[in-house]
Amino acid sequence: MLNDVSAVKFGAPAAERDINQGLKDYFIETGAFNRLKNHRKTIILGNRGTGKSALMKMLAKHFRTENAIVIEMTPEDYSYDLLQSALKKESDGSWAKVSAFTASWKYLLYVIALKKYQEALKTSFKTTAKNSHKYLRNNHKGSQQSSFDIFISYLNRIEGLKVGPYEAGIKSKELQHLYKLEEIIELLPELKKLAARKPIIFLIDELDKGWDGSEDAKMFVAGLFQAALSLNELSSNFKVIISLRKELHDNIPTLYDDYQKNIDLFEGLEWDEDSLFQLITKRIEHSISGLAYRNPKEKWNLIFAEKIMDIDSFKYIVSRTLYRPREIIQLCTESQDRAIEKRRNKIGINSVVSAEAKYSENRTKDISAEYKFQYPNLINLFEVFRGKECSIKRSELEDICSKIILGDLKTGVKLNWLDGQNEEFIINILWQVGFLLAKTTATVNNEQCHDYFGIHQISLINLGNIKEFSIHPMFRIFLGIKE
Ligand SMILES: Nc1ncnc2c1ncn2[C@@H]1O[C@H](COP(=O)(O)OP(=O)(O)OP(=O)(O)O)[C@@H](O)[C@H]1O
Ligand SMILES: [Mg+2]
Structure with missing residues (x-):
């Protein structure tokens, strides 16, 4: 069984290399592909x-x-x-x-x-x-x-x-x-x-x-x-x-x-849980022979434990992402490495959680780097939340933001793009980059649910009415956010 875990190749995180590893076989022909093709x-x-x-x-x-x-x-x-x-x-x-x-x-x-x-x-x-x-x-x-x-x-x-x-x-x-x-x-x-x-x-x-x-x-x-x-x-x-x-x-x-x-x-380009699940299970199928007729869930559970902290293991992993394929590939690969080190026959809670530490650090820094022209040193804004509770009421959030603006909360380096801005502006940026989730009602898979959602899941025109927020799980471990 140990073989299965180590036999899986999730592929390279960038397409330029992935194309030589198997992308041609496990590429998902999305609607986007067809519209561009035509x-x-x-x-x-x-x-x-x-x-x-x-x-x-x-x-x-x-x-x-x-x-x-x-x-x-x-x-x-x-x-x-x-x-x-x-x-x-x-x-x-x-x-x-x-x-x-x-x-x-x-x-x-x-x-x-x-x-x-x-x-x-x-x-x-x-x-x-x-x-x-x-x-x-x-x-x-x-x-x-x-x-x-x-x-x-x-x-x-x-x-x-x-x-x-x-x-x-x-x-x-x-x-x-x-x-x-x-x-x-x-x-x-x-x-x-x-x-x-x-x-x-x-x-x-x-x-x-x-x-x-x-x-x-x-x-x-x-x-x-x-x-x-x-x-x-x-x-x-x-x-x-x-x-x-x-x-x-x-x-x-x-x-x-x-x-x-x-x-x-x-x-x-947008992804959701289903399409990402398809993307990752196709890669499992590609690396282990004889899986073609199994359903995606079976392919996944051949490699991954059923649950992580009482949550379906795929849902746990995907909730640590902004729904980007590279993130899923990264977290799965790193969890796999931990599982192989620990000689586990499935990738389970220990492997995923220990992989998450490095993953969380990398992603927090990467997101900051991604916005380096628009919001230089964004990571210093994230750092203000270090050690806080993961869910935050609007009043607390506004309080934190106004302290940042007044200089009562230090961001280390001065963030010039905050000059002359108000609390709502900061909240909006934190939403735009995926750092904050908003508690609201949304329709997901034709079902209405009341939960925390991020910008990768729903588009919100007006954040002003949101009363509760939480910090996206991807950033939590690195910033020592309390669950
Ligand atoms: N439709 C797809 N089917 C299968 N794998 C995919 C698909 N789209 C992306 N991937 C995989 O996701 C990973 C990230 O994709 P890619 O390198 O194309 O991102 P990108 O948007 O070009 O990122 P960057 O902005 O950093 O260049 C790669 O491993 C790629 O092979
Ligand atoms: Mg690219």
């Missing part, structure tokens, strides 16, 4: 560890089997560091900045597409796309230029033309020419013909890697969004799919403002 959605929005890269990897695989050209753009292709050093620093503000970035993105994606078609179709490219062939020969011949170089050089052409009022008249024509991508526009009919022969898909993931929160970084992403929206109109066989972390998206004003206009294109 091009009904083109923008993936999700928190850390919710499965953006898993979708991208599986979409790449799917489109390749459909004989499409698939271009997976990786962070090396768009380093924010390089962006900072490559752009001329100007003092004259950033007029039309987003449109300069948008035009450069469009240019880059068109050029890559043409190059890829040239590679894939070889001689028939020359005949189907004469002008494009000529254009590449004259402008990008055998060049060692990286994608980033192409992007930056176009952007610099635009920036180079931005001048004071005197020359404006002469140069504005040239500028218009660049904004409208006139060199490329005439090639688009050819590009459409090429797409009709062979679909082409860009998959752009990990835009948050190396993110520095600068204005340029924001423009870079906002420009890509605008470019993708417009390129996706070109042909049903020419698609750009982008993923973005939710918190980053909320922080780019131009994106956020346009959100409503394009809401139909966004695929928000």
Whole structure:
């Protein structure tokens, strides 16, 4: 029996590695996957560890089997560091900045597409796309230029033309020419013909890697969004799919403002207990042979004890998460390690609870890091709750918050984002990041229940009426919260 516990492989916590471990076999084809596959959605929005890269990897695989050209753009292709050093620093503000970035993105994606078609179709490219062939020969011949170089050089052409009022008249024509991508526009009919022969898909993931929160970084992403929206109109066989972390998206004003206009294109990644249970039991099935016909509950109980502290063991584990696949995988893997150390034949209370200590610390720190641009040093706000009771009445919570604002409760470092804010603002942030659960009535699985819920379970428009809160179990052990 010991074998079963140690034989299970829950997989790697990030899709980039998981894809080599078994993701292709145990991937869950969610509604999100199907909508992206059918091009009904083109923008993936999700928190850390919710499965953006898993979708991208599986979409790449799917489109390749459909004989499409698939271009997976990786962070090396768009380093924010390089962006900072490559752009001329100007003092004259950033007029039309987003449109300069948008035009450069469009240019880059068109050029890559043409190059890829040239590679894939070889001689028939020359005949189907004469002008494009000529254009590449004259402008990008055998060049060692990286994608980033192409992007930056176009952007610099635009920036180079931005001048004071005197020359404006002469140069504005040239500028218009660049904004409208006139060199490329005439090639688009050819590009459409090429797409009709062979679909082409860009998959752009990990835009948050190396993110520095600068204005340029924001423009870079906002420009890509605008470019993708417009390129996706070109042909049903020419698609750009982008993923973005939710918190980053909320922080780019131009994106956020346009959100409503394009809401139909966004695929928000959400999980619930059932889908997470499916995700983890599929992994158990994958690693132990002969389980295909067992039901998910049987697969789970082969490895895990029935109950942990009188609670169904899966419910116990999932309640320690914000419903993100990576969290489940992490906690299960760490519990498994403890069980193997202790030579247990099932993962039970001792293994899970001892794994929870490290897990709770990691998650608390990770959540704080996740919001480092929006709410720097968020962990110092969490620390204020150290040693407190896990359930908190509104009056107590308001009291704590007002003491933080007045400086009577110390946060260690000063949290500038709390300047001029009130108690409700702090409560709201703690809710948004998943730290607080609210006691309320909600419908879960078609049943009404009165319980503590978090933002990963329900959306609450008005927190003002909530009278009781509790601290999410994931943070409790690390902060020494009393149950
Ligand atoms: N639909 C799915 N089916 C099976 N496993 C999944 C699915 N979605 C995500 N996972 C797994 O969950 C884990 C986290 O997913 P992933 O790495 O894609 O998250 P992410 O959103 O890209 O996170 P980050 O923002 O840190 O890049 C990985 O192990 C991945 O394989
Ligand atoms: Mg990822």
